[in-house]
Amino acid sequence: MDTYALDDLDPDGRAEMERCHRRAEGNSMRHLVSYYRLLTYIGMPVKYGGRPGELVGHSGQYVKVLLEGGDEPVTCHPTSSTAYPHGTQVGPDPDERFAHLVRVTA
Structure with a gap:
């Protein structure tokens, strides 16, 4: 597969690529x-x-974090091993969201 640098694209191609990136984000x-x-x-x-670290992007259902002292962002699950500032609403976990669908028998 060929890859191209953003600078290699004509202005229309560059604008389209930037629109796609913003839409995906x-x-x-x-x-x-x-x-x-x-x-x-x-x-x-x-x-x-x-x-x-600092959140520097999103990738599908994941977040990209640049850890202190790191050179490249790390792609992380948004709730597993990731902590956010106090007051940030996180949850419920997927397991909690679907708990009503599970029947537990004693």
């Missing part, structure tokens, strides 16, 4: 809100695995 953010009730933003301080 928006879809990822909407997924986090609808599925996890988690409202995130670029630049949000977070901790992943106990290490401080």
